[in-house]
Amino acid sequence: MKYLPLVWRNLGRNPLRSFLTAAAIALAIALVCILRTMPAGLDAVLASAAANTRISTHNEAGIVYSMPYAYLAKVRSVPGVVAAISWNWFGGAIDISKGVEFPNFAVDADGLAEVYADWGVDPKVFEDFRKYRDAALVGRATFEKHGWKVGDVITLQSTVFPVTLSFRIVGEVPTNGGSLYFQREYLAQALAAAGVQFDTLGMIWSRVDDPDRVGPVMRQIDEMFHNSEAITSTETEKSFIGNFFSGLKQLVTIIQIVAALVTLCIVFIAANTASMSIRERVGEIAILKAIGFRKQTIFTTLLAEAGLLALVAGIAGAATAWAMLKGLQMYATGAGPQLGPLTAFIVSRVILVQAVFIAFFIGILAGWVPAFGASRRSVAQTLREVF
Amino acid sequence: MIDLVNVSRLYHRGADEIHALERVSLHVDRGRFVALMGPSGSGKSTLLNALAGLDRPNSGEVTVAGKRLNEMSEDELAAFRAHTVGFVFQFFNLIPVLSAVENVELPLLLTNLSKAERRQRAETALRVVGLSDRADHRPRELSGGEQQRVAIARSIVTDAELIVADEPTGDLDAKNAEEILSLLQTLRRDFGKTVVIVTHDPRAEKWVDEVIHLDKGILLEKRPGGAARGAAGATG
Numbered sequence: 001m002k003y004l005p006l007v008w009r010n011l012g013r014n015p016l017r018s019f020l021t022a023a024a025i026a027l028a029i030a031l032v033c034i035l036r037t038m039p040a041g042l043d044a045v046l047a048s049a050a051a052n053t054r055i056s057t058h059n060e061a062g063i064v065y066s067m068p069y070a071y072l073a074k075v076r077s078v079p080g081v082v083a084a085i086s087w088n089w090f091g092g093a094i095d096i097s098k099g100v101e102f103p104n105f106a107v108d109a110d111g112l113a114e115v116y117a118d119w120g121v122d123p124k125v126f127e128d129f130r131k132y133r134d135a136a137l138v139g140r141a142t143f144e145k146h147g148w149k150v151g152d153v154i155t156l157q158s159t160v161f162p163v164t165l166s167f168r169i170v171g172e173v174p175t176n177g178g179s180l181y182f183q184r185e186y187l188a189q190a191l192a193a194a195g196v197q198f199d200t201l202g203m204i205w206s207r208v209d210d211p212d213r214v215g216p217v218m219r220q221i222d223e224m225f226h227n228s229e230a231i232t233s234t235e236t237e238k239s240f241i242g243n244f245f246s247g248l249k250q251l252v253t254i255i256q257i258v259a260a261l262v263t264l265c266i267v268f269i270a271a272n273t274a275s276m277s278i279r280e281r282v283g284e285i286a287i288l289k290a291i292g293f294r295k296q297t298i299f300t301t302l303l304a305e306a307g308l309l310a311l312v313a314g315i316a317g318a319a320t321a322w323a324m325l326k327g328l329q330m331y332a333t334g335a336g337p338q339l340g341p342l343t344a345f346i347v348s349r350v351i352l353v354q355a356v357f358i359a360f361f362i363g364i365l366a367g368w369v370p371a372f373g374a375s376r377r378s379v380a381q382t383l384r385e386v387f
Numbered sequence: 388m389i390d391l392v393n394v395s396r397l398y399h400r401g402a403d404e405i406h407a408l409e410r411v412s413l414h415v416d417r418g419r420f421v422a423l424m425g426p427s428g429s430g431k432s433t434l435l436n437a438l439a440g441l442d443r444p445n446s447g448e449v450t451v452a453g454k455r456l457n458e459m460s461e462d463e464l465a466a467f468r469a470h471t472v473g474f475v476f477q478f479f480n481l482i483p484v485l486s487a488v489e490n491v492e493l494p495l496l497l498t499n500l501s502k503a504e505r506r507q508r509a510e511t512a513l514r515v516v517g518l519s520d521r522a523d524h525r526p527r528e529l530s531g532g533e534q535q536r537v538a539i540a541r542s543i544v545t546d547a548e549l550i551v552a553d554e555p556t557g558d559l560d561a562k563n564a565e566e567i568l569s570l571l572q573t574l575r576r577d578f579g580k581t582v583v584i585v586t587h588d589p590r591a592e593k594w595v596d597e598v599i600h601l602d603k604g605i606l607l608e609k610r611p612g613g614a615a616r617g618a619a620g621a622t623g
Contacts, residue, residue, distance in 0.1 A: 002496055009484040287480045290441055291494045291541070292469025294462050380442035383476075383553075384432070 003297070007304045014277070021273045022313035025359055028259075028266040029317025030324070033355045035259045037325065037345040038252045044344035052211050052236070054115065057204040057221055060233040066200035067230040072108070075204050078220055080213040083114035086184060086201035092156025092165070100159060102142040104180040105202075106187040115207045118175070125171030133186050136167035142178035143169075156180075161198075163190045205237075263362065270366035274306045278370045285374050286382035299375035306367025307360055314359020321355070322347045388549065388581045389415040389438050394447030396433050396604075407433040408444065409604045415597070417548070420575040420582045420614060422591050425601040431585040432553055434601065438583065439472050439551045440464045452548050469497045473542025473580075477554035481526040481537055488513060488522040491540045498545070512540035516570060532563030539570055543580070550574060552584040556591065568594040572614065 011018050057075060059065035075084045085108040092104045113126035121137065129135045138148065148154070148169055157164040167182050191198040206221075208214050218234040225232040278285070285298060325347050396408040408430045415421050423431040436442035437449055440456050449456040452471050459467060468474075473494075481490045491509040500508070513519050516536040526534055535555060542550050552571065556564035572594045574580040584591065592598055593613030600608040 002502070005489075006482075006485070006493075006496075009482075013484050283480065284482055287474070287476065287482075288493070289465070290439075290468065290474050292465050292497050294465045296462075297497075378442075380433075380436045383436075383441070 003301050003304070007301055007308060010277075010305050011309055017273060017277070018309060021270055022309055022316065024266055024269055025310050025313035025362060026317035026320060028263050028362075029314050029355050029359050030321040031259050032263060032358060033318055033321030033347050033351055034325065034345075035252070035256050036351045036354070037347055038255075039249070040348075041345035042249060042252070052238075053208045053214060054237040055206050055208060055214060055218055055221075055234055056237060057206065057232050057234040058202070060231040063203060065230070066202055067204075067225075067232065069199045069201050071225065071230075071232070072201060072204055074224060075206055075221055076111075078217060078224070080208050080210065080217045082207045082209050083111035084204055084206035085111045085115050087203040087205060088184065088187065088200075089160060089202050090156070090182075090187065091159035092180075093159060094154065094156060096157050096159070102139075102178045102180060104156060104182070106184040107181045109183045109185065112181070115205050116173075117207070120174045121171060128170040129181075129183070132168055132170060133183060133189075134166060134168050135170040136180055136182045137171055137173055138169055138180045139173045139178040140175075142180065143172040145178070161187070161191060162194055162196065163187070165190055263358070267362050267365050270306065270310065270362060271369065274302075274367045275370040277305075278302060278374045282374060282377065282382055282385075286377070286379050289379045290383070295375040299371050302371035302374060303364060303367045306371070307363040310359045310361075310363025310366070311356065314356040314362075317359065318347070318352045318355040322352065388417040388419070388452060389413065389583070390448070390450040391434075391438060392448045394434075394437055394444045394449060396430070396437065396442070396444045406604045408437070410447070411601075411604070411606045412447075413438075413599065413606060415581060415583065417581055418575060418579050419597060420572055420595045420612070421584070421597045421599060422595040422612060423583065423585045423599050423601060424587070424591075425607075427587075428603075429601040430604040431601055433604075435551055435553055435583060435585050439474065439549070440467050469494060470545065471548055473539075473545065473547035473550045475535070475538045475542050475550065475552035475555045477557040481534055481541075483526050486523050486525055487518060487529065487533075487537045487540075490526070490537055491544050494541060494545045508544055509540070512544040513537070515543065516540045530563070531559050532566060535559060535563070535567050536570065539567070539574075543574060543578070548581060550580050550582045552582070554586055554588075555584055556586065556588045561590070564588060564590060 057067075057071070059067050069086065072084060072086045075081060088106040090104045090106050091100050093100050109130045112129065113121075113123065125137070129137055136154070142148075146154075150169055150171055152169045153166055154169065155164060155166045165182070165186065167180070173179075173181075188198045206217075208217050214236060218236075221234045222232050285302075288298060289295070325345055328345075391411055391413040393410045393412055394408055395406070395410055398405040398407055411430070411434060413434075423434055425431050433442065437444050437456075438451055440451070440459070443457070451467075454467060454471070456464065456467065481487075482493070485493070488506065488509045491512050492505050495505040495508060498505075510519065510522060513522050516539050518533060518536050518540065521529060521533060521537075526537070529537065535558075539550075539555075542552075550571065555567055555571065559567060568591055571582050571584065575582045575596075584595070591612075595612035596614050598608075598610050598612045599606060600610075
């Protein structure tokens with residue numbers, strides 16, 4: 001501890017260089033902290049988005065392949081299934097030149113309120129949805145993005161079916177990202193008028209009465225269609241959404257690898273800075289050795305310089321990451337609800353402590369070689385060379 | 388105090404062999420002020436480094452304050468330097484980020500003294516060299532002469548028996564050089580230190596007890612300095 005003032009003063013020798021090195025380390029550490037929140041954050045997003053009694057049935061070949069609409073009645077008849085609805089991707093666009101700006105689906109009005117009882121939608125709204133053939137429910141993000149109000153009429157041109165439909169907005173879905181839902185019956189009538197047969201569905205969503213029965217019900221549904229024209233695959237909502245996110249998780253893995261490489265680059269930068277800093281004062285180090293400082297003491301103090309700088313930078317970086325995500329969370333819970341999922345990305349204490357240790361390790365790694373070299377230089381030789 | 392017997396030091400510079408010291412034998416009594424003089428490359432600094440425990444001769448024996456330096460490990464030599472030798476160099480060599488008193492305190496970091504004791508001793512050493520009022524100044528705020536006084540204070544703060552100085556007046560004007568030489572003589576006279584300096588400065592001769600001339604690594608001559616002659620004159 002008695003060498004700490006000496007170590008601290010040496011860090012202040014070239015304040016700009018120390019600051020820039022610390023800033024580079026702090027930035028890398030902030031990046032590492034934020035990326036470290038992603039796996040747990042994505043899990044939390046999945047957990048919050050998925051109900052534990054809702055299951056999805058789709059074509060085993062993939063969700064883009066349809067199934068006969070008759071499957072819906074069979075699923076509804078399975079013991080334990082409280083309600084089930086079909087989904088069809090409509091692919092509607094407000095302006096066809098801009099493409100599909102938000103997901104939109106044709107769904108069965110019967111059973112929607114039961115399957116999505118956790119949506120937080122007023123029963124009166126579900127009632128309106130059933131009552132009006134052209135009714136539409138819109139997720140909050142899309143609702144707010146377009147500045148729509150209940151009662152507004154919007155028109156979507158389908159990119160899948162040869163129809164253009166107008167919808168009357170009857171309410172918003174507060175807990176849903178941004179999808180639009182309308183009655184399958186409305187689409188079926190429009191297609192019939194256009195002379196198009198419509199007897200398929202894209203997906204079936206069902207609500208099971210008891211979480212403990214979810215497994216057996218899923219098995220029973222898939223066994224029911226095992227020898228039919230379209231073999232099904234049924235999974236829980238969490239698993240279904242998780243598969244959607246799997247690509248994102250791979251991306252996160254890649255980002256984490258890149259972050260590790262960035263951290264390695266920072267080690268080299270810090271090592272170069274430490275090396276320059278030590279090289280500039282080989283004479284002073286030789287004087288310290290001359291007056292009796294042992295090489296272990298010299299090595300330790302030089303290493304402590306690099307470690308202390310990195311430690312301070314690490315704390316700053318971790319604090320920055322914490323403050324950034326905290327700020328985003330506050331914004332998401334206040335003025336920016338569309339950023340809601342970000343509240344799941346939390347810089348935990350474990351991440352903060354790990355980040356500070358990583359920073360300290362960077363400093364030690366960066367300082368080791370130059371400190372070791374300087375501590376082993378011969379005093380007499382250095383004095384001859386420098387003075 | 389200092390005994391060197393047949394000390395030789397050989398350097399390799401590329402394919403060349405440089406005989407910096409050749410079979411030099413020397414004895415310096417405790418409490419003497421000695422100047423090592425000679426042209427550049429004569430082996431003065433090599434001899435100083437050998438007797439201060441900074442460098443190891445290839446052959447011969449070096450005994451200082453009763454300790455045989457040849458047999459010491461690197462850590463033992465460091466401890467020997469910390470306790471027995473005080474160093475003064477030509478270019479002052481103070482740590483620029485530390486104040487004068489902190490520079491003087493540096494060798495005391497190697498002791499078990501408390502912070503308060505270290506500070507007290509450093510202030511005492513600065514008082515001895517007449518720089519009490521400059522204790523909190525950084526080296527860049529001090530003149531060359533003042534910086535060299537701080538370096539001398541640093542060399543005596545551990546109460547080292549032997550003070551070695553390599554060209555202590557080399558970077559000073561005449562007035563400051565005289566003051567530094569006078570201060571080194573005071574250390575010898577009033578505090579009983581053994582002082583060995585390497586110098587090109589002919590003014591040094593009048594302050595020292597003994598002048599040792601070297602050339603090409605060979606000890607050519609030992610003769611009394613001005614201080615010894617003055618003392619002899621005073622007693623004769």
